[in-house]
Amino acid sequence: MRRYVIKRLAQAVGVLWAAYTVSFLVLNWLPGDPVTAMASAGMDSGDVDPARLAALRHEYGFDKPVLVQYADYLGQAVLGDFGGSVATGRPVTSTLADALPQTLQLTGAAILLAVLLGGGLAVLATYTARRWLRQLLLSLPPLGVSVPTFWVGLLLVEMFSFRLHWFPAFGNDGLKGLVLPALTLAVPTGAQIAQVLAKSLLTALDQAYVETARAKGAGRWRVHLRHALRNASLPALTVVGLLVGQLIAGSVVVETVFSRDGLGRVTAAAVTAQDIPVVQGVVAFGALIFVTTNLVIDLIYPLLDPRIVVASDRRAALA
Amino acid sequence: MNALPAFRAPRWAPLAALLTTSVLLTACGSGNDSNSGSSRPKSGGTLTFAVGSDAGCVDPQQVGSNESIYSVRQTVDSLTDQDPRTGKIVPWLAKSWDINADATEFTFHLRSGVTFSDGSQLTAQVVKDNFDAVPKLGALGVLAQGYLSGVKSTTVVDPLTVKVTFREPNAQFLQATSTHSLGIESSASVKKIPQQKCSDGVIGSGPFVLKQYVQNQSITLAKRTGYDWGSSLWSKKGEAYLDKLVFKVVPEAGVRVGSLQSGQVDAISSVGKANEAALGGGQVTLLRRANPGVVFGLGVNNARPLLKDVKVRQAILAAIDRKQITDTVFPTGTQPATSVLAQTTPDYTDLSSDLAFDAAKAKSLLEAAGWKAGSDGIRAKDGKKLSLTISWFPNAATNQPALELVQQQLKAVGIDVVLKQGQVSQFASTLQGGDFDLVWSNVTRSDPDILRTSFSSQLANFYRLPATSLDTALSGQAATTDTAKREQLVDEAQKLIVQNAYNVPVVELQTQLAVSKKVHSLDFDSGSRIQLHDTWIG
Numbered sequence: 139m140r141r142y143v144i145k146r147l148a149q150a151v152g153v154l155w156a157a158y159t160v161s162f163l164v165l166n167w168l169p170g171d172p173v174t175a176m177a178s179a180g181m182d183s184g185d186v187d188p189a190r191l192a193a194l195r196h197e198y199g200f201d202k203p204v205l206v207q208y209a210d211y212l213g214q215a216v217l218g219d220f221g222g223s224v225a226t227g228r229p230v231t232s233t234l235a236d237a238l239p240q241t242l243q244l245t246g247a248a249i250l251l252a253v254l255l256g257g258g259l260a261v262l263a264t265y266t267a268r269r270w271l272r273q274l275l276l277s278l279p280p281l282g283v284s285v286p287t288f289w290v291g292l293l294l295v296e297m298f299s300f301r302l303h304w305f306p307a308f309g310n311d312g313l314k315g316l317v318l319p320a321l322t323l324a325v326p327t328g329a330q331i332a333q334v335l336a337k338s339l340l341t342a343l344d345q346a347y348v349e350t351a352r353a354k355g356a357g358r359w360r361v362h363l364r365h366a367l368r369n370a371s372l373p374a375l376t377v378v379g380l381l382v383g384q385l386i387a388g389s390v391v392v393e394t395v396f397s398r399d400g401l402g403r404v405t406a407a408a409v410t411a412q413d414i415p416v417v418q419g420v421v422a423f424g425a426l427i428f429v430t431t432n433l434v435i436d437l438i439y440p441l442l443d444p445r446i447v448v449a450s451d452r453r454a455a456l457a
Numbered sequence: 458m459n460a461l462p463a464f465r466a467p468r469w470a471p472l473a474a475l476l477t478t479s480v481l482l483t484a485c486g487s488g489n490d491s492n493s494g495s496s497r498p499k500s501g502g503t504l505t506f507a508v509g510s511d512a513g514c515v516d517p518q519q520v521g522s523n524e525s526i527y528s529v530r531q532t533v534d535s536l537t538d539q540d541p542r543t544g545k546i547v548p549w550l551a552k553s554w555d556i557n558a559d560a561t562e563f564t565f566h567l568r569s570g571v572t573f574s575d576g577s578q579l580t581a582q583v584v585k586d587n588f589d590a591v592p593k594l595g596a597l598g599v600l601a602q603g604y605l606s607g608v609k610s611t612t613v614v615d616p617l618t619v620k621v622t623f624r625e626p627n628a629q630f631l632q633a634t635s636t637h638s639l640g641i642e643s644s645a646s647v648k649k650i651p652q653q654k655c656s657d658g659v660i661g662s663g664p665f666v667l668k669q670y671v672q673n674q675s676i677t678l679a680k681r682t683g684y685d686w687g688s689s690l691w692s693k694k695g696e697a698y699l700d701k702l703v704f705k706v707v708p709e710a711g712v713r714v715g716s717l718q719s720g721q722v723d724a725i726s727s728v729g730k731a732n733e734a735a736l737g738g739g740q741v742t743l744l745r746r747a748n749p750g751v752v753f754g755l756g757v758n759n760a761r762p763l764l765k766d767v768k769v770r771q772a773i774l775a776a777i778d779r780k781q782i783t784d785t786v787f788p789t790g791t792q793p794a795t796s797v798l799a800q801t802t803p804d805y806t807d808l809s810s811d812l813a814f815d816a817a818k819a820k821s822l823l824e825a826a827g828w829k830a831g832s833d834g835i836r837a838k839d840g841k842k843l844s845l846t847i848s849w850f851p852n853a854a855t856n857q858p859a860l861e862l863v864q865q866q867l868k869a870v871g872i873d874v875v876l877k878q879g880q881v882s883q884f885a886s887t888l889q890g891g892d893f894d895l896v897w898s899n900v901t902r903s904d905p906d907i908l909r910t911s912f913s914s915q916l917a918n919f920y921r922l923p924a925t926s927l928d929t930a931l932s933g934q935a936a937t938t939d940t941a942k943r944e945q946l947v948d949e950a951q952k953l954i955v956q957n958a959y960n961v962p963v964v965e966l967q968t969q970l971a972v973s974k975k976v977h978s979l980d981f982d983s984g985s986r987i988q989l990h991d992t993w994i995g
Binding site: 168191194222223225226227228233236292295296299300301303306307308309310394395396397398399403404407412 | 507511513514595651652653655656671672673674675705706707708709711712715716718719721880885
């Protein structure tokens with residue numbers, strides 16, 4: 139078990155480093171730099187003295203060779219310091235710390251909704267004996283996956299905010315403001331969970347142990363939930379881990395449509411302004427969340443299916 | 458207001474005014490006229506205004522984006538104000554001023570009894586502290602720094618008199634003192650580091666005080682009680698009508714429109730042509746005004762071999778059908794360019810005859826320059842095709858459709874155009890590097906000196922103009938305080954630029970806001986931004 143954990147941890151650090159490095163290189167390959175980006179921000183605000191730009195570039199260290207900049211940034215980042223935003227001058231860590239709670243609320247609520255709705259749909263679709271209902275329910279997830287998130291968001295706003303006045307159209311205020319964005323974000327996520335879970339539930343229900351359970355006289359619900367669902371949930375759990383990354387990405391769209399503050403908005407603004415320190419911070423942080431979630435899920439597997447660790451340890455023992 | 462023809466009655470003014478009166482009254486109301494409802498102004502209430510973006514900064518001296526200027530402008534006063542109708546500079550914090558003959562020395566006599574919201578007094582020393590700090594503002598302060606460039610010293614003559622001296626003549630400085638960028642902040646504020654001013658906001662003497670700033674979300678301002686030194690242009694004396702202003706950041710245009718219609722906000726910015734239909738009729742007024750300054754058009758790289766030939770440039774000028782472009786792409790009320798300056802700029806000259814669409818003239822100019830039409834319709838000379846690139850940046854939704862029309866129109870006279878899209882962040886470096894044929898751009902500024910900044914061959918000269926008599930006119934207008942003489946020199950400069958086609962003006966940028974009918978007197982200032990001191994809800 140210890141080897142298994144250490145190996146997963148090493149992989150996690152590797153992923154973090156790779157994400158940081160790749161994003162740094164990509165940002166540096168883009169033409170221009172944050173200083174010229176800032177100078178052209180309004181675009182109509184007139185001409186800028188080139189000498190002043192050069193001085194600013196020097197101040198932020200953008201005139202150094204790329205490798206030196208990379209080493210500087212990485213060294214600081216390892217110590218948890220991502221520097222200051224070029225556009226606003228605020229430390230990156232406090233910008234992220236301010237935005238994080240909002241995004242955690244949003245993604246937390248979204249994943250909860252996604253698991254409940256997606257899981258519920260999968261269980262119901264595989265449980266029902268009515269063919270037409272099953273067909274109907276199973277056709278929903280592909281629809282949910284394929285409609286664009288911003289469209290779902292605008293539709294929900296139009297319906298529940300502009301027409302029915304049930305929820306506010308924008309802002310981070312309270313639980314009411316959370317409903318529509320979380321629902322928007324939960325649609326594609328829940329749909330994917332439903333797809334995977336329904337498929338693996340159907341497979342599980344064909345297995346011999348289900349026959350055995352039935353033969354022993356277990357009720358339909360009991361067979362469905364205790365026996366089949368437990369085994370079928372493993373692939374769905376893997377998907378949830380991957381979806382965390384997708385949720386963070388989805389927050390860029392959802393936070394923009396619903397005018398919510400959060401990591402997504404910070405990311406969108408930073409990318410537009412080519413604010414390298416902030417983008418780097420976001421990438422490193424997003425990778426950290428992704429890696430941590432997947433690490434936790436890797437560690438849950440053995441609890442659900444003891445064979446996973448045994449296999450891993452046996453391989454380790456042989457090596 | 459955009460339809461108001463000019464500042465100094467040109468020949469066609471009466472006719473144009475007659476023709477456009479109806480448009481004016483319905484479409485471009487300056488608040489009072491167009492808004493119905495209760496007629497008596499009353500105090501109190503909260504105005505909620507949805508803007509499209511947040512610049513991440515609440516220091517008036519450091520913001521350049523209109524969306525942020527709308528709010529932070531209300532927290533500071535300026536030395537002077539500029540009448541949006543006449544372009545005239547009028548008193549605000551300065552009761553009066555003297556300028557020496559060659560426009561190198563500006564002496565301001567300050568109003569007494571003005572206090573900042575921290576209780577400190579406005580004195581000559583405070584103004585000096587502000588102007589001394591501006592050059593050190595860093596990257597975000599480029600606008601303010603430009604206004605003060607070439608400053609030699611700011612000196613305190615007596616507690617209420619301050620003198621600003623420049624190394625070179627700088628006539629634009631008077632207008633510059635009316636801008637938000639040179640809004641006066643308390644001495645305590647200007648001593649802070651620029652980034653701190655950005656995130657914490659500043660102490661000003663304005664009619665509203667910053668209460669709360671939540672980045673990317675909202676800016677909340679409260680009425681300054683006891684305010685009694687408003688601009689001489691405002692109709693209400695003393696404090697503002699409104700108790701509170703809340704600016705919400707709502708990036709999605711559709712959500713802004715829906716929020717206004719469903720009464721969740723009282724006013725919205727950045728209303729495009731696509732939103733007009735949804736907002737037409739009902740409880741909403743559309744407010745429009747052309748931005749002063751250099752109009753949207755093709756900035757010409759005059760050093761490029763193909764574009765060095767004046768006939769080719771003039772052919773481009775004549776080949777563009779400006780009316781078709783404004784009618785097809787831009788919001789209602791947008792005017793085709795009639796000079797290199799917008800009509801709302803002081804000393805604007807109407808050159809619409811020079812900018813008339815004339816495809817036949819364009820063709821004959823190209824023929825005369827030796828460009829003969831090939832089999833594919835594209836002209837060529839000495840085996841070389843007449844092919845040009847227009848660089849553009851997605852800072853407005855109208856850019857691409859407008860340029861696609863330009864592309865078609867130029868093709869019709871035999872000029873091949875390739876559209877090259879860049880990132881907004883590359884704009885400055887594109888101009889500096891000079892790697893462009895034509896570039897789609899504009900500059901908002903309500904002083905004609907913007908012509909010198911943009912087109913003098915003695916300054917940055919991003920458009921690579923040769924040294925000509927244009928330089929003389931441009932530096933001449935910067936060095937005179939005689940308004941008639943300045944007008945005449947600016948007039949000459951506009952003619953030289955347009956007739957030599959150093960720039961190809963196309964369309965005036967128009968600011969369009971949508972405001973609930975219960976909001977009254979939400980007025981544009983000279984820069985086509987807003988003042989909210991006189992605004993009331995009822």
